[in-house]
Amino acid sequence: MKQATRLVHAGRRPADHYGMVNTPVYHASTVLFDSLEAFDASNADPFSGVHYGRLGTPTQFAFESAVAELEGAHGAVSSCSGLAAIATALLAVVQAGDHVLVADNVYGPTRKLCDGLLARLGVETEYFDPLVTADELATHFRDNTRALFLEAPGSLTFEISDVPGLAAVAHERGATVIADNTWATPVYFDAFGHGIDLSVHAATKYIVGHSDAMLGVVNCRDAEHFRAVRQTSIALGYCAGPDDVYLGARGLRTLGQRLPVHEANGLALANWLAEQPAVTRVLHPARADHPQHHLWQRDFTGACGLFAIELVPGERHQLGALIDGLDYYGLGASWGGYESLALPVEPSGSRTVTRWQAEGPLLRIHAGLEDIADLIDDMAAGLARYTAA
Numbered sequence: 481m482k483q484a485t486r487l488v489h490a491g492r493r494p495a496d497h498y499g500m501v502n503t504p505v506y507h508a509s510t511v512l513f514d515s516l517e518a519f520d521a522s523n524a525d526p527f528s529g530v531h532y533g534r535l536g537t538p539t540q541f542a543f544e545s546a547v548a549e550l551e552g553a554h555g556a557v558s559s560c561s562g563l564a565a566i567a568t569a570l571l572a573v574v575q576a577g578d579h580v581l582v583a584d585n586v587y588g589p590t591r592k593l594c595d596g597l598l599a600r601l602g603v604e605t606e607y608f609d610p611l612v613t614a615d616e617l618a619t620h621f622r623d624n625t626r627a628l629f630l631e632a633p634g635s636l637t638f639e640i641s642d643v644p645g646l647a648a649v650a651h652e653r654g655a656t657v658i659a660d661n662t663w664a665t666p667v668y669f670d671a672f673g674h675g676i677d678l679s680v681h682a683a684t685k686y687i688v689g690h691s692d693a694m695l696g697v698v699n700c701r702d703a704e705h706f707r708a709v710r711q712t713s714i715a716l717g718y719c720a721g722p723d724d725v726y727l728g729a730r731g732l733r734t735l736g737q738r739l740p741v742h743e744a745n746g747l748a749l750a751n752w753l754a755e756q757p758a759v760t761r762v763l764h765p766a767r768a769d770h771p772q773h774h775l776w777q778r779d780f781t782g783a784c785g786l787f788a789i790e791l792v793p794g795e796r797h798q799l800g801a802l803i804d805g806l807d808y809y810g811l812g813a814s815w816g817g818y819e820s821l822a823l824p825v826e827p828s829g830s831r832t833v834t835r836w837q838a839e840g841p842l843l844r845i846h847a848g849l850e851d852i853a854d855l856i857d858d859m860a861a862g863l864a865r866y867t868a869a
Contacts, residue, residue, distance in 0.1 A: 491546025750764040802843075
């Protein structure tokens with residue numbers, strides 16, 4: 481089955497829902513059983529069937545089935561946000577006294593989770609340069625290293641790690657490899673084909689695709705990891721909302737059509753920005769001048785609409801002049817919806833072993849589904865305001 485067809489059909493069973501094309505939204509807490517025997521049988525295996533609303537509904541299972549099939553996972557576990565999914569994945573494989581290796585360019589809240597909650601639970605986090613070689617990473621492993629956490633491209637600064645090389649080192653030492661695959665989605669990066677054991681997605685972003693739901697999911701390579709993640713999610717009491725998983729399943733149906741537009745708009749915008757006097761650097765892995773472009777070409781089959789630019793040195797009020805007058809770029813957190821965004825970011829405060837070096841401010845851009853000519857014209861006016869302010 482081709483990917484476009486899989487995106488349309490995965491997880492759907494209309495015959496189970498009176499012929500409804502989409503699995504309906506099931507709102508539930510109590511689930512009633514016809515007999516004590518049926519109740520006992522249900523409770524005997526919390527990993528199959530419907531038992532209690534928090535443990536899953538047909539809406540949730542349809543979404544999980546679809547996203548697992550899309551990425552080639554043994555199973556998927558949904559959660560109430562991307563960060564909750566990251567927490568579930570990590571807590572499923574570590575315990576007090578363990579050591580984890582985390583790339584220094586990860587999503588800021590992931591770092592806070594490791595430095596806060598995991599530290600309080602007795603788990604030590606060591607950060608490493610995301611551009612290390614496999615041999616260099618090997619020197620960081622200890623007898624108690626249980627997990628390697630990667631994010632490629634890196635949050636805000638878009639470095640590409642040698643994912644399969646680093647994953648191979650981790651597996652040689654018995655560690656679980658976790659990756660945040662939100663940027664590429666399963667459409668543009670084959671996580672399990674590159675050595676990942678747990679592929680985490682902030683489905684809030686491209687999978688939902690409309691900036692109107694909070695949702696995370698962990699895709700698990702094998703039954704052992706799936707069981708550990710599912711048990712951890714249940715123990716934490718995490719529960720994705722029924723309306724949110726419905727929106728996630730619906731978003732999957734158009735993901736294959738939306739992503740190429742985000743990709744085309746993002747690359748066209750990045751190429752145009754690279755020629756502008758007010759821009760000193762473009763951070764986009766699909767551009768030939770990106771330092772790890774060769775790794776992107778090797779491991780990825782496409783790019784999304786998210787990248788960053790470094791502007792010529794300027795003051796905060798100049799950024800305000802640029803951003804406040806934009807017509808088609810919103811100012812806000814997250815990304816992956818149909819709309820374009822422009823957000824000033826500062827990576828240096830969330831690094832501990834590598835140094836972010838830039839003379840000018842960094843602007844993270846998400847290219848939405850608008851006409852590219854409008855996006856370029858709007859940004860051109862913004863850059864003119866930045867220079868004149």
